[in-house]
Amino acid sequence: MPALTVGFDLDMTLVDSRPGIAATFRALTARTGVPVDADLAVSRLGPPLRTELAHWFPPAQLESAVHEYRELYPAYAITPTVPMPGAREAIEAIRARGGRVLVVTAKMGRLARLHLDHLGLAVDELAGDLFAEQKATALREHDATHYVGDHVADMVAAAAAGVPGIGVATGPCSRAELGAAGAEVVLGELTEFPAALDGMIQLALEQ
Ligand SMILES: [Mg+2]
Incomplete structure:
Protein backbone atom coordinates (compact mmCIF):
# COMPACT_ATOMS: atom_id res chain seq x y z
CA MET A 1 0.00 0.00 0.00
CA ILE A 78 -7.94 36.57 5.06
CA THR A 79 -8.90 37.71 8.56
CA PRO A 80 -12.67 36.88 8.32
CA THR A 81 -11.93 33.31 7.18
CA VAL A 82 -12.15 30.48 9.71
CA PRO A 83 -11.30 26.77 9.59
CA MET A 84 -14.16 24.38 8.85
CA PRO A 85 -15.24 22.27 11.86
CA GLY A 86 -12.84 19.33 12.04
CA ALA A 87 -10.25 20.78 9.63
CA ARG A 88 -7.40 20.87 12.14
CA GLU A 89 -8.28 17.42 13.46
CA ALA A 90 -8.39 16.00 9.92
CA ILE A 91 -4.87 17.26 9.23
CA GLU A 92 -3.67 15.95 12.58
CA ALA A 93 -5.27 12.55 11.90
CA ILE A 94 -3.26 12.19 8.68
CA ARG A 95 -0.02 13.19 10.37
CA ALA A 96 -0.71 10.82 13.28
CA ARG A 97 -0.97 8.00 10.71
CA GLY A 98 2.39 9.00 9.18
CA GLY A 99 0.79 10.66 6.16
CA ARG A 100 1.35 13.84 4.16
CA VAL A 101 -1.14 16.62 3.52
CA LEU A 102 -1.61 18.48 0.22
CA VAL A 103 -3.86 21.38 -0.64
CA VAL A 104 -4.99 21.49 -4.28
CA THR A 105 -7.21 24.49 -4.99
CA ALA A 106 -8.63 26.70 -7.75
CA LYS A 107 -7.39 29.71 -5.77
CA MET A 108 -4.04 31.28 -6.67
CA GLY A 109 -1.31 29.56 -4.66
CA ARG A 110 -0.01 32.75 -3.04
CA LEU A 111 -3.53 33.70 -1.84
CA ALA A 112 -4.22 30.18 -0.56
CA ARG A 113 -0.91 30.36 1.32
CA LEU A 114 -2.09 33.50 3.15
CA HIS A 115 -5.11 31.58 4.50
CA LEU A 116 -3.06 28.58 5.62
CA ASP A 117 -0.46 30.76 7.34
CA HIS A 118 -3.08 32.98 9.01
CA LEU A 119 -4.94 29.96 10.40
CA GLY A 120 -1.81 28.00 11.27
CA LEU A 121 -2.84 25.06 9.07
CA ALA A 122 0.45 23.33 8.27
CA VAL A 123 0.47 21.36 5.01
CA ASP A 124 3.28 19.65 3.10
CA GLU A 125 2.44 20.88 -0.39
CA LEU A 126 0.19 23.50 -1.94
CA ALA A 127 -0.86 23.59 -5.61
CA GLY A 128 -3.05 26.47 -6.75
CA ASP A 129 -4.88 27.84 -9.80
CA LEU A 130 -6.26 24.39 -10.73
CA PHE A 131 -9.84 23.22 -11.30
CA ALA A 132 -11.58 19.90 -11.99
CA GLU A 133 -9.40 17.66 -14.21
CA GLN A 134 -6.44 20.07 -13.81
CA LYS A 135 -6.37 19.17 -10.13
CA ALA A 136 -5.66 15.57 -11.10
CA THR A 137 -2.28 16.60 -12.51
CA ALA A 138 -1.17 17.91 -9.08
CA LEU A 139 -2.67 14.90 -7.29
CA ARG A 140 -0.65 12.53 -9.52
CA GLU A 141 2.51 14.64 -9.27
CA HIS A 142 2.44 14.46 -5.45
CA ASP A 143 1.37 10.78 -5.33
CA ALA A 144 -1.91 11.57 -3.60
CA THR A 145 -3.78 8.54 -2.30
CA HIS A 146 -7.07 10.39 -1.58
CA TYR A 147 -8.70 13.71 -2.46
CA VAL A 148 -11.18 15.49 -0.18
CA GLY A 149 -13.47 18.19 -1.55
CA ASP A 150 -16.89 19.81 -1.30
CA HIS A 151 -17.61 20.25 -5.02
CA VAL A 152 -18.62 17.73 -7.68
CA ALA A 153 -15.62 18.96 -9.71
CA ASP A 154 -13.38 17.75 -6.85
CA MET A 155 -14.82 14.25 -7.25
CA VAL A 156 -14.10 14.51 -10.99
CA ALA A 157 -10.50 15.45 -10.11
CA ALA A 158 -10.14 12.45 -7.80
CA ALA A 159 -11.51 10.09 -10.46
CA ALA A 160 -9.20 11.58 -13.10
CA ALA A 161 -6.24 11.00 -10.77
CA GLY A 162 -7.39 7.45 -10.05
CA VAL A 163 -7.76 7.98 -6.30
CA PRO A 164 -10.83 7.72 -4.06
CA GLY A 165 -12.75 10.97 -3.72
CA ILE A 166 -14.02 11.89 -0.26
CA GLY A 167 -16.93 14.29 -0.52
CA VAL A 168 -17.78 16.66 2.30
CA ALA A 169 -21.20 18.30 2.09
CA THR A 170 -20.18 21.65 3.60
CA GLY A 171 -20.19 23.59 0.32
CA PRO A 172 -22.61 24.12 -2.55
CA CYS A 173 -23.06 20.42 -3.40
CA SER A 174 -25.40 17.98 -1.63
CA ARG A 175 -24.48 14.52 -0.42
CA ALA A 176 -26.44 13.05 -3.33
CA GLU A 177 -24.62 15.22 -5.89
CA LEU A 178 -21.20 14.30 -4.46
CA GLY A 179 -22.15 10.63 -4.47
CA ALA A 180 -23.40 10.81 -8.07
CA ALA A 181 -20.13 12.54 -9.06
CA GLY A 182 -18.21 9.47 -7.92
CA ALA A 183 -17.35 10.08 -4.26
CA GLU A 184 -16.30 6.86 -2.55
CA VAL A 185 -17.41 8.28 0.80
CA VAL A 186 -19.52 11.36 1.55
CA LEU A 187 -19.21 13.10 4.91
CA GLY A 188 -21.58 15.60 6.48
CA GLU A 189 -18.56 17.51 7.75
CA LEU A 190 -14.82 17.02 8.28
CA THR A 191 -15.34 16.05 11.93
CA GLU A 192 -16.23 12.62 10.49
CA PHE A 193 -12.96 12.43 8.54
CA PRO A 194 -10.63 10.54 10.96
CA ALA A 195 -13.09 7.65 11.35
CA ALA A 196 -13.76 7.57 7.59
CA LEU A 197 -10.03 7.53 6.85
CA ASP A 198 -9.50 4.57 9.17
CA GLY A 199 -12.38 2.77 7.47
CA MET A 200 -10.86 3.33 4.03
CA ILE A 201 -7.38 2.27 5.16
CA GLN A 202 -8.85 -0.89 6.69
CA LEU A 203 -10.79 -1.66 3.50
CA ALA A 204 -7.67 -1.16 1.36
CA LEU A 205 -5.69 -3.54 3.60
CA GLU A 206 -8.35 -6.21 3.22
CA GLN A 207 -8.39 -5.98 -0.58
MG1 LIG B 1 -14.35 23.98 -2.47
Missing part, protein backbone atom coordinates in the same frame (compact mmCIF):
# COMPACT_ATOMS: atom_id res chain seq x y z
CA PRO A 2 1.45 3.44 -0.93
CA ALA A 3 2.28 5.95 1.80
CA LEU A 4 -0.76 7.94 2.87
CA THR A 5 -0.93 11.31 1.05
CA VAL A 6 -4.22 13.15 1.33
CA GLY A 7 -5.12 16.10 -0.87
CA PHE A 8 -7.71 18.68 0.22
CA ASP A 9 -9.61 21.35 -1.62
CA LEU A 10 -9.47 24.68 0.26
CA ASP A 11 -12.65 26.82 0.06
CA MET A 12 -15.58 25.24 1.93
CA THR A 13 -13.57 22.05 2.54
CA LEU A 14 -10.77 23.18 4.89
CA VAL A 15 -11.84 26.80 5.38
CA ASP A 16 -15.06 28.79 5.44
CA SER A 17 -13.96 31.72 3.32
CA ARG A 18 -17.46 33.02 2.51
CA PRO A 19 -17.33 36.19 4.70
CA GLY A 20 -13.89 37.15 3.38
CA ILE A 21 -14.72 36.45 -0.26
CA ALA A 22 -18.02 38.35 0.04
CA ALA A 23 -16.12 41.33 1.51
CA THR A 24 -13.68 41.18 -1.42
CA PHE A 25 -16.53 41.16 -3.97
CA ARG A 26 -18.10 44.17 -2.22
CA ALA A 27 -14.78 46.02 -2.32
CA LEU A 28 -14.49 45.16 -6.04
CA THR A 29 -17.97 46.61 -6.66
CA ALA A 30 -17.00 49.75 -4.72
CA ARG A 31 -13.88 50.10 -6.83
CA THR A 32 -15.33 49.32 -10.28
CA GLY A 33 -18.99 50.37 -9.94
CA VAL A 34 -20.00 46.98 -11.37
CA PRO A 35 -22.61 45.27 -9.17
CA VAL A 36 -21.78 41.74 -7.97
CA ASP A 37 -24.27 39.86 -5.76
CA ALA A 38 -21.69 38.82 -3.17
CA ASP A 39 -24.09 36.51 -1.30
CA LEU A 40 -24.98 34.64 -4.48
CA ALA A 41 -21.31 34.42 -5.49
CA VAL A 42 -20.26 32.86 -2.18
CA SER A 43 -23.14 30.37 -2.33
CA ARG A 44 -21.47 28.65 -5.30
CA LEU A 45 -17.72 28.64 -4.50
CA GLY A 46 -15.54 26.10 -6.26
CA PRO A 47 -15.14 27.07 -9.90
CA PRO A 48 -12.35 29.49 -10.88
CA LEU A 49 -12.73 33.20 -10.02
CA ARG A 50 -12.86 34.06 -13.73
CA THR A 51 -16.00 31.91 -14.12
CA GLU A 52 -17.79 33.81 -11.33
CA LEU A 53 -16.69 37.25 -12.49
CA ALA A 54 -17.86 36.46 -16.05
CA HIS A 55 -21.44 36.49 -14.66
CA TRP A 56 -21.02 40.15 -13.74
CA PHE A 57 -18.36 41.81 -15.87
CA PRO A 58 -18.45 42.27 -19.67
CA PRO A 59 -15.73 40.32 -21.51
CA ALA A 60 -13.63 43.42 -22.16
CA GLN A 61 -13.41 44.13 -18.40
CA LEU A 62 -13.00 40.56 -17.20
CA GLU A 63 -9.21 40.33 -17.01
CA SER A 64 -8.86 43.63 -15.16
CA ALA A 65 -11.62 42.54 -12.74
CA VAL A 66 -9.71 39.31 -12.01
CA HIS A 67 -6.55 41.34 -11.42
CA GLU A 68 -8.28 43.87 -9.14
CA TYR A 69 -10.03 41.15 -7.12
CA ARG A 70 -6.69 39.47 -6.44
CA GLU A 71 -5.19 42.81 -5.47
CA LEU A 72 -8.00 43.39 -2.93
CA TYR A 73 -8.05 39.80 -1.63
CA PRO A 74 -5.25 39.90 0.97
CA ALA A 75 -6.74 42.94 2.75
CA TYR A 76 -10.37 41.72 2.75
CA ALA A 77 -10.51 37.93 2.64
Whole structure:
Protein backbone atom coordinates (compact mmCIF):
# COMPACT_ATOMS: atom_id res chain seq x y z
CA MET A 1 0.00 0.00 0.00
CA PRO A 2 1.45 3.44 -0.93
CA ALA A 3 2.28 5.95 1.80
CA LEU A 4 -0.76 7.94 2.87
CA THR A 5 -0.93 11.31 1.05
CA VAL A 6 -4.22 13.15 1.33
CA GLY A 7 -5.12 16.10 -0.87
CA PHE A 8 -7.71 18.68 0.22
CA ASP A 9 -9.61 21.35 -1.62
CA LEU A 10 -9.47 24.68 0.26
CA ASP A 11 -12.65 26.82 0.06
CA MET A 12 -15.58 25.24 1.93
CA THR A 13 -13.57 22.05 2.54
CA LEU A 14 -10.77 23.18 4.89
CA VAL A 15 -11.84 26.80 5.38
CA ASP A 16 -15.06 28.79 5.44
CA SER A 17 -13.96 31.72 3.32
CA ARG A 18 -17.46 33.02 2.51
CA PRO A 19 -17.33 36.19 4.70
CA GLY A 20 -13.89 37.15 3.38
CA ILE A 21 -14.72 36.45 -0.26
CA ALA A 22 -18.02 38.35 0.04
CA ALA A 23 -16.12 41.33 1.51
CA THR A 24 -13.68 41.18 -1.42
CA PHE A 25 -16.53 41.16 -3.97
CA ARG A 26 -18.10 44.17 -2.22
CA ALA A 27 -14.78 46.02 -2.32
CA LEU A 28 -14.49 45.16 -6.04
CA THR A 29 -17.97 46.61 -6.66
CA ALA A 30 -17.00 49.75 -4.72
CA ARG A 31 -13.88 50.10 -6.83
CA THR A 32 -15.33 49.32 -10.28
CA GLY A 33 -18.99 50.37 -9.94
CA VAL A 34 -20.00 46.98 -11.37
CA PRO A 35 -22.61 45.27 -9.17
CA VAL A 36 -21.78 41.74 -7.97
CA ASP A 37 -24.27 39.86 -5.76
CA ALA A 38 -21.69 38.82 -3.17
CA ASP A 39 -24.09 36.51 -1.30
CA LEU A 40 -24.98 34.64 -4.48
CA ALA A 41 -21.31 34.42 -5.49
CA VAL A 42 -20.26 32.86 -2.18
CA SER A 43 -23.14 30.37 -2.33
CA ARG A 44 -21.47 28.65 -5.30
CA LEU A 45 -17.72 28.64 -4.50
CA GLY A 46 -15.54 26.10 -6.26
CA PRO A 47 -15.14 27.07 -9.90
CA PRO A 48 -12.35 29.49 -10.88
CA LEU A 49 -12.73 33.20 -10.02
CA ARG A 50 -12.86 34.06 -13.73
CA THR A 51 -16.00 31.91 -14.12
CA GLU A 52 -17.79 33.81 -11.33
CA LEU A 53 -16.69 37.25 -12.49
CA ALA A 54 -17.86 36.46 -16.05
CA HIS A 55 -21.44 36.49 -14.66
CA TRP A 56 -21.02 40.15 -13.74
CA PHE A 57 -18.36 41.81 -15.87
CA PRO A 58 -18.45 42.27 -19.67
CA PRO A 59 -15.73 40.32 -21.51
CA ALA A 60 -13.63 43.42 -22.16
CA GLN A 61 -13.41 44.13 -18.40
CA LEU A 62 -13.00 40.56 -17.20
CA GLU A 63 -9.21 40.33 -17.01
CA SER A 64 -8.86 43.63 -15.16
CA ALA A 65 -11.62 42.54 -12.74
CA VAL A 66 -9.71 39.31 -12.01
CA HIS A 67 -6.55 41.34 -11.42
CA GLU A 68 -8.28 43.87 -9.14
CA TYR A 69 -10.03 41.15 -7.12
CA ARG A 70 -6.69 39.47 -6.44
CA GLU A 71 -5.19 42.81 -5.47
CA LEU A 72 -8.00 43.39 -2.93
CA TYR A 73 -8.05 39.80 -1.63
CA PRO A 74 -5.25 39.90 0.97
CA ALA A 75 -6.74 42.94 2.75
CA TYR A 76 -10.37 41.72 2.75
CA ALA A 77 -10.51 37.93 2.64
CA ILE A 78 -7.94 36.57 5.06
CA THR A 79 -8.90 37.71 8.56
CA PRO A 80 -12.67 36.88 8.32
CA THR A 81 -11.93 33.31 7.18
CA VAL A 82 -12.15 30.48 9.71
CA PRO A 83 -11.30 26.77 9.59
CA MET A 84 -14.16 24.38 8.85
CA PRO A 85 -15.24 22.27 11.86
CA GLY A 86 -12.84 19.33 12.04
CA ALA A 87 -10.25 20.78 9.63
CA ARG A 88 -7.40 20.87 12.14
CA GLU A 89 -8.28 17.42 13.46
CA ALA A 90 -8.39 16.00 9.92
CA ILE A 91 -4.87 17.26 9.23
CA GLU A 92 -3.67 15.95 12.58
CA ALA A 93 -5.27 12.55 11.90
CA ILE A 94 -3.26 12.19 8.68
CA ARG A 95 -0.02 13.19 10.37
CA ALA A 96 -0.71 10.82 13.28
CA ARG A 97 -0.97 8.00 10.71
CA GLY A 98 2.39 9.00 9.18
CA GLY A 99 0.79 10.66 6.16
CA ARG A 100 1.35 13.84 4.16
CA VAL A 101 -1.14 16.62 3.52
CA LEU A 102 -1.61 18.48 0.22
CA VAL A 103 -3.86 21.38 -0.64
CA VAL A 104 -4.99 21.49 -4.28
CA THR A 105 -7.21 24.49 -4.99
CA ALA A 106 -8.63 26.70 -7.75
CA LYS A 107 -7.39 29.71 -5.77
CA MET A 108 -4.04 31.28 -6.67
CA GLY A 109 -1.31 29.56 -4.66
CA ARG A 110 -0.01 32.75 -3.04
CA LEU A 111 -3.53 33.70 -1.84
CA ALA A 112 -4.22 30.18 -0.56
CA ARG A 113 -0.91 30.36 1.32
CA LEU A 114 -2.09 33.50 3.15
CA HIS A 115 -5.11 31.58 4.50
CA LEU A 116 -3.06 28.58 5.62
CA ASP A 117 -0.46 30.76 7.34
CA HIS A 118 -3.08 32.98 9.01
CA LEU A 119 -4.94 29.96 10.40
CA GLY A 120 -1.81 28.00 11.27
CA LEU A 121 -2.84 25.06 9.07
CA ALA A 122 0.45 23.33 8.27
CA VAL A 123 0.47 21.36 5.01
CA ASP A 124 3.28 19.65 3.10
CA GLU A 125 2.44 20.88 -0.39
CA LEU A 126 0.19 23.50 -1.94
CA ALA A 127 -0.86 23.59 -5.61
CA GLY A 128 -3.05 26.47 -6.75
CA ASP A 129 -4.88 27.84 -9.80
CA LEU A 130 -6.26 24.39 -10.73
CA PHE A 131 -9.84 23.22 -11.30
CA ALA A 132 -11.58 19.90 -11.99
CA GLU A 133 -9.40 17.66 -14.21
CA GLN A 134 -6.44 20.07 -13.81
CA LYS A 135 -6.37 19.17 -10.13
CA ALA A 136 -5.66 15.57 -11.10
CA THR A 137 -2.28 16.60 -12.51
CA ALA A 138 -1.17 17.91 -9.08
CA LEU A 139 -2.67 14.90 -7.29
CA ARG A 140 -0.65 12.53 -9.52
CA GLU A 141 2.51 14.64 -9.27
CA HIS A 142 2.44 14.46 -5.45
CA ASP A 143 1.37 10.78 -5.33
CA ALA A 144 -1.91 11.57 -3.60
CA THR A 145 -3.78 8.54 -2.30
CA HIS A 146 -7.07 10.39 -1.58
CA TYR A 147 -8.70 13.71 -2.46
CA VAL A 148 -11.18 15.49 -0.18
CA GLY A 149 -13.47 18.19 -1.55
CA ASP A 150 -16.89 19.81 -1.30
CA HIS A 151 -17.61 20.25 -5.02
CA VAL A 152 -18.62 17.73 -7.68
CA ALA A 153 -15.62 18.96 -9.71
CA ASP A 154 -13.38 17.75 -6.85
CA MET A 155 -14.82 14.25 -7.25
CA VAL A 156 -14.10 14.51 -10.99
CA ALA A 157 -10.50 15.45 -10.11
CA ALA A 158 -10.14 12.45 -7.80
CA ALA A 159 -11.51 10.09 -10.46
CA ALA A 160 -9.20 11.58 -13.10
CA ALA A 161 -6.24 11.00 -10.77
CA GLY A 162 -7.39 7.45 -10.05
CA VAL A 163 -7.76 7.98 -6.30
CA PRO A 164 -10.83 7.72 -4.06
CA GLY A 165 -12.75 10.97 -3.72
CA ILE A 166 -14.02 11.89 -0.26
CA GLY A 167 -16.93 14.29 -0.52
CA VAL A 168 -17.78 16.66 2.30
CA ALA A 169 -21.20 18.30 2.09
CA THR A 170 -20.18 21.65 3.60
CA GLY A 171 -20.19 23.59 0.32
CA PRO A 172 -22.61 24.12 -2.55
CA CYS A 173 -23.06 20.42 -3.40
CA SER A 174 -25.40 17.98 -1.63
CA ARG A 175 -24.48 14.52 -0.42
CA ALA A 176 -26.44 13.05 -3.33
CA GLU A 177 -24.62 15.22 -5.89
CA LEU A 178 -21.20 14.30 -4.46
CA GLY A 179 -22.15 10.63 -4.47
CA ALA A 180 -23.40 10.81 -8.07
CA ALA A 181 -20.13 12.54 -9.06
CA GLY A 182 -18.21 9.47 -7.92
CA ALA A 183 -17.35 10.08 -4.26
CA GLU A 184 -16.30 6.86 -2.55
CA VAL A 185 -17.41 8.28 0.80
CA VAL A 186 -19.52 11.36 1.55
CA LEU A 187 -19.21 13.10 4.91
CA GLY A 188 -21.58 15.60 6.48
CA GLU A 189 -18.56 17.51 7.75
CA LEU A 190 -14.82 17.02 8.28
CA THR A 191 -15.34 16.05 11.93
CA GLU A 192 -16.23 12.62 10.49
CA PHE A 193 -12.96 12.43 8.54
CA PRO A 194 -10.63 10.54 10.96
CA ALA A 195 -13.09 7.65 11.35
CA ALA A 196 -13.76 7.57 7.59
CA LEU A 197 -10.03 7.53 6.85
CA ASP A 198 -9.50 4.57 9.17
CA GLY A 199 -12.38 2.77 7.47
CA MET A 200 -10.86 3.33 4.03
CA ILE A 201 -7.38 2.27 5.16
CA GLN A 202 -8.85 -0.89 6.69
CA LEU A 203 -10.79 -1.66 3.50
CA ALA A 204 -7.67 -1.16 1.36
CA LEU A 205 -5.69 -3.54 3.60
CA GLU A 206 -8.35 -6.21 3.22
CA GLN A 207 -8.39 -5.98 -0.58
MG1 LIG B 1 -14.35 23.98 -2.47
